[in-house]
Amino acid sequence: MQITSVGHAGFHIRTAAGTILCDPWVNPAYFGSWFPFPDNTQLDWDELGNCDFLYVSHLHRDHWDAKHLADKVNKDATVLLPDYPVPDLKRELEKLGFTKFVETEDSVKTTITGPGGDLDIMIIALRAPADGPIGDSALVVADGETVCFNMNDARPVDMDVLHDNFGHVDIHLLQYSGAIWYPMVYDIPAKTKANFGKQKRQRGMDRCRSYIEQVGATWVVPSAGPPVFLDDELRYLNDDHGDEGNIFPDQIVFLDQMKIHGNDGGLLMIPGSVADLRGKELNSLTHPVDPDTIYGDKAAYIEDMAQRMAPVLAAEKATWAPATGEPLLPQLKAKFEPIMAQSDLICDGIGYAVGLVMGDETVVLDFPKRVVREPIEGEGKYRYGFRIAPELVRTVLRDDEPDWVNTIFLSTRFTTWRIGGYNEFLYTFFKCLTDERIAYADGWFAEAHDDSASTELDGWEVQRRCPHLKADLSKFGVVEGNTLTCNLHGWQWDLESGRCKTSKGHELRSKKLV
Template identity: 75%
Template sequence: MQVTSVGHAGFHIQTAAGSILCDPWVNPAYFASWVPFPDNSELDWRMLGDCDYLYVSHLHRDHFDERNLRENVNKDATVLLPDYPVPDLRRELERLGFHRFVETEDSVKTTVTNEKGSLDVMIIALRAPADGPIGDSGLIVGDGETTAFNMNDARPVDLDVIGEAFGHIDIHLLQYSGAIWYPMVYDIPKRSKANFAAQKRQRGMDRARSYIEQVGATWVVPSAGPPMFLDADLRYLNDVGDTDDQGRATSIFPDQATFLDQMVTHGTDDGTKHRGLMMVSGSSVELRGSELLEINHPYPPEEVFGENKPAYLDRMAEKFAPVIAAQKETWAPAEGEPLLEPLRELFEPIMRQSDLICDGIGYPVGLVMGEQTVVLDFPNRTVREPKDGEGKYRYGFRIAPELVRTVLRDNEPDWVNTIFLSTRFTTWRIGGYNEYLYTFFKCLTDERIAYADGWFSEAHDDSASIVKDGWELQRRCPHLKADLSKFGVIEGEKLTCNLHGWSWDLPSGRCLTSKGHELRAHRVES
């Protein structure tokens, strides 16, 4: 098996039984904020696109690149389709001309066959509304000799099914870096922001190392890493050595070299059990089972990392400036008719269909768009103008009107997958993170909101218990059902689930991260 990095979470997997192209992202995404790092625009995308199988893990724009899929990928390729309850991914691929699909069953191994031979594949499909835009997934593929697990940026809660179906994993491709806007866009003091960023950076790498330990693959490739932020307003987001007053790095976007160092520092790479591999866009590794036969790079990887990274980003900023400028020209103009009515037409029908989510949000939310402010009044299911003396809202967003007008023009069903991941906005909140609010912004269609509201309303079994560090607590995380025996970390009277970084006060069971989501726990008498 030959595994070639095509940038970010993208890989080309070549086997005797055919080739699989995974998550081929090349064009700047999220309002031209994200650009693949390192640069992958010079790869031969026509050749890569002449594949037997296509796997797109989910609809995030750094995985689903509409232009690249349309222009360069063979429409006769067989799509390995995750088992999602909302069929938006299939619809988008069909719209681009793909017509051959293997509809996999979540976490069930299946065999795909063509004239070249057979491959065993399994897709772990994550179905919670918080997973990507209505779904995220990871792919396991075995050719009878070598088994690869392309986890990209999925966060599976049950990894036992992989070992049961495939046995040992030879190469594990996984995310370790940030893919969020927190805390950079928040109106909080600079020192607090740096502290939160340092914590989030480390938590993401800790979670990745936990996955490495659980999967136990021979070879590990940090992928789905940071993008490049090349627009002048966003350059500060790149990881180029900025630290807080305690000397901790403060970018939530650590790069491959940083994570490989972490693996060594924390014993996840001891030279025998887990071995980290550096791969940049165009790097390829040849494997026979767990034996690494050869690894090749298009250039020495150190040219883009460490002390060479700032100069590399400068060159890329110059190269991509015309591309970013051209994308900005496609945005809607900032000026136009007042935004109240189009936002009312979009949001109010969704509010009326989502009692549980609206009640979970629980308060009015302000949208400040230049000189206009519109209030999303979730308790009353209305979109309105501010009331006299209403004051500052508990949660609010400042978004350039041209971005709002663009997503309205394009009938975007997901503001998270467009505005929020661009980091081209600012926000504030009083109190904890509100998962219901961001779920609402992901689900701006009848089908999506019906699924999300139903998902939240389902009862989840929390009857199983574990004992950990002197506490008896429910085994499954109240947030997204991660196994706390594997992902839970207890410090004093505080539990943190490393899958998503949510925390609880153990004596009270109160969630410290968001509203609701109480944990069942009590201290075990010694």
């Protein structure tokens, strides 16, 4: 098996049976905020796109590059489709001209036939509303000699299905770096923000190491991040100036973390790097350039890349809607109120009014009353609020975007505040701006989940499955004093009361053992 990094979470897997192109991303994403790092524009995309199979893990824009798929990927390729509850991914691929699909079943081993023979694959599909926009997934590929687990930025809750179907994993490709806006966009003191960032940075790497231990692969490739921020106003987000609170550590940082914890199986791959494996044996690892030309002076590399990509960024900004126009209130009423009317559980879970400050116009999303309205005099500061440039809001309304998380929020081109904990219901609402999505998400939250099984952690008996997304707390749970942290997403609970310290609801069953 020959695995070529094509940048970020993207890989090209070559086997005797055929080739699989995974998550190719080249064009800037999230309102031009994110670019692939290191630069991957110089790869031979005509050759890479002439693949037998295509795998797109989910619809986040650093995995779903519609322009690149349309321009560079062979439409005769057979798409390996995750088993998602809402068929948005298949619909989008069909719009681009793809017609051949293998519709897999979640976590079920499947044999596919390429031009050179058979391959065994399995796609682990995550279906919670918090996973990507209605889904995230991981791919296993086995060619009879080598087993590759491409986990990208999915967070499976149970690894047993992997080992039960494929035995030992030879190479594991996975995310290790942050990919969200917290805490960078929050209106909080700089020192507090730095402390939160430092905790998030470490939690992300701890979670990754937990997965590495559970999978037990011979070789590990840190991938699926971080992006590079080339816009002048976002350059501070890059981890190139010694900031311990930066949430986007690069591959070198994580490989050092692996070594500190006794794992020497980490491999650095940059766009164009090729790993040739036969089972556990790494026959060769080659790079297109010396990685030190990138990481030796990372700030200089980013500056050079910013200058080269300036016309690309300018062209992206030229596609945005104008900042001025008709009032936003009627447009937002038309967009949000029908969704509110269909989502009682989610609206009740949000439980309060949320402010949207868009330039000179403020609009209130009144979730308890299911209406979008003007501010009321004397209303005071909203418990949750967002300051967003009006041109971004006008753009997503113009384009009828179904997911503001996958457009505005991941761009980090906004600021926010909150009083109290993170509200998962609120961000789920912003991900589910279609009838189909909101119906699924509201039903998912309403569905009862079994929490009868228990586990022991440092003198406490707690329910084994995390109340958030059902991770196995015997593997991901960490107890410090009276606080339990689930390292899958960093959520925390007070063990004495069972109260979730991260978000509203999601109580934990726990008791102190005598």
